[in-house]
Amino acid sequence: MERNQAGAEPDAKDNILETRGLTMEFRGFVAVRNVDLNVKRHTIHALIGPNGAGKTTCFNLLTKFLRPTAGTIVFNGQDVTRTGPAATARLGMVRSFQISSIFAHLTVIENVRVALQRKLSTSFHFWKPKSSLYPLHARADELIEWVGLETHRDALAGDLSYGRKRVLELATTLALDPELLLLDEPMAGLGHEDIGRVAELVRRVAQDRTVLMVEHNLDVVSDLSDTITVLTRGSVLAEGDYASVSSNPAVREAYIGGVHA
Structure with a gap:
């Protein structure tokens, strides 16, 4: 203690x-x-x-x-x-789930960006132009790189391996700060x-x-x-x-x- x-x-x-x-x-x-x-x-x-x-x-x-x-x-x-x-x-106080909760039909960066929109309370402002989301790209890229998914940035989340899906879920959770x-x-x-990779990410998160x-x-x-x-x-x-x-x-x-x- x-x-x-x-x-x-x-x-x-x-x-x-x-x-x-x-x-x-x-x-x-x-x-x-x-x-x-x-x-x-x-x-x-x-x-x-x-x-x-x-x-x-x-x-x-x-x-x-x-x-x-x-x-x-x-x-x-x-x-x-x-x-x-x-x-x-x-x-x-934010929770992740045992079963992956990512959007399979969206790309990696789109998943992270959706989470960033939730933090800004703009998730459902569909009438806003797409250009209004550009300021979120830099932070989304930071999070994707931080969890080691930069080479999968534009891949569909549903095409990722199970381990990388869990890593992406961690990135989307961190997007909520x-x-x-x-x-x-x-x-x-x-x-x-994958256990070793995710465990090391958890250790880094806890810093x-x-x-x-x-x-x-x-x-x-x-x-x-x-x-x-x-x-x-x-x-x-x-x-x-x-x-x-x-x-x-x-x-x-x-x-x-x-x-x-």
Whole structure:
């Protein structure tokens, strides 16, 4: 855990995201129960757990696709529990999805440009001349180069390999200029080479942003994460760095004999 110069644990001002008693109940089934999260600024925080642990439901609560039965969500010191998903994104908390959400019929640069338009709230101003979009090209090219897709700038997104589609999705997410980036299984379906490429991009993203991710690949989690929160049956089972979490007997039992996804 990070500490200040006096050696004390950081206070709430160091947290970009906090939840208190976060709970989600579906007709008597409690999917998330009294979850307290403290996500510190400029760190990579992983949310892990066995299948059915409540990770995706927790993500849906944080990004306002679900409204909690109980509890609070605080982002940058502001209570956003009842704030809608679009407003939450405008505040700087942006999510990517496990299933790629790019526009297959658009080119790489067009996908990034659409995301930049969303940031400017001009996505649906179809009556504007095409020339009005030219100022976005320079920033779109910067993002495309940053994620290593410059040689595919004018390719249709649907023609990209799966790994490059995930990289493009990361570029479109970054186009929204998030302060907190929530990644839902960014390594899902990737081959070994693509995992290394995306992991390095996540590490670079976290240099000036905060990342909260759900991820099943524990090699990636151990390599990237500053803090790991383990969920099981909707509740927090353990939290800490990888060494402390992976050696926790309760965590090993939850994963049925060993920490693996």
